[in-house]
Amino acid sequence: MSDPAAEPLKLIALDAEDLAVVSAHLQDAVVRKGDIAWLPAEQRFALALRRFDWEGAERGQKRRRLAALHFERVTSARSVKIEPGAKDAVFSLLAVTFAEAQSPAGEVTLHFSDGAAIRLGVECIEAQMKDLGPIWEAAATPAHPDPG
Template sequence: MADSHLKLIALDEQDLEIVSSHLQDAVVRVADLAYVPSQKRFAAILNRFNWEKAAKTAASDTNERRRTALRFDRVLGAQIKSLKPSASDRVLSLLAVRFEPSEHPSGYVTLTFSGDASIRLHVECIEAELTDLGPAWRARSKPQHPGAEPGADS
């Protein structure tokens, strides 16, 4: 189980908080983000930092990233802020994935990135999946958040 792959399903707000914690500091190219209206689907391929492994040991040589797929179904619409789809090589750092309820069970899922960029998905309900796609590789460093303690949420 040394190289286990993560696979999570999110069907409510609490599930989505867990997905968000695993995706904190994931990096993604704009070209690897896609909204397909005809399928009511949003998908992304990210390189996530392996927080669950980093939490087990302080050794820097165990820091790793994994290629990970994130999918949202039942998406009714998508809005972008401070993002240009034409800037396909731009790399974004994901800070959080949050849900704002509207008329139950629908609402808005917001993917917040550094640099004031975000994607807001209007969803019928929360239906998401996070799946690791392949082997891990060594990360040069562990993401740092000045002034914040691990587990602190504002």
């Protein structure tokens, strides 16, 4: 029987609802600072992540896979609690959100662990997430402390 979670995932986000779906699939993805690129001349922001396979986790499988996420029509990018150097620094992505400013423009925020964030000024939401390559076994399932 084929494992549907093993199939590469490819998602496009054109509004906040789509972006929430992308965010859910990228929750707990691990990213190296050296795998993040802001290309202002192309109005593009891109990153490579090692995402946790939450669909497989529902069946008791602990797996990760390499994925790419990029945003088009990006007018600005700024970071919070991310040092300029340290290309090997590793961050855990918690969520991707959108706050509308003057429709359809707004700010996409990539929320990382320990309060780190990247804020992208965008003309509109235009993002794509795509799995790259095979799945591999992960050491553990990501866990979050109970806030209450």
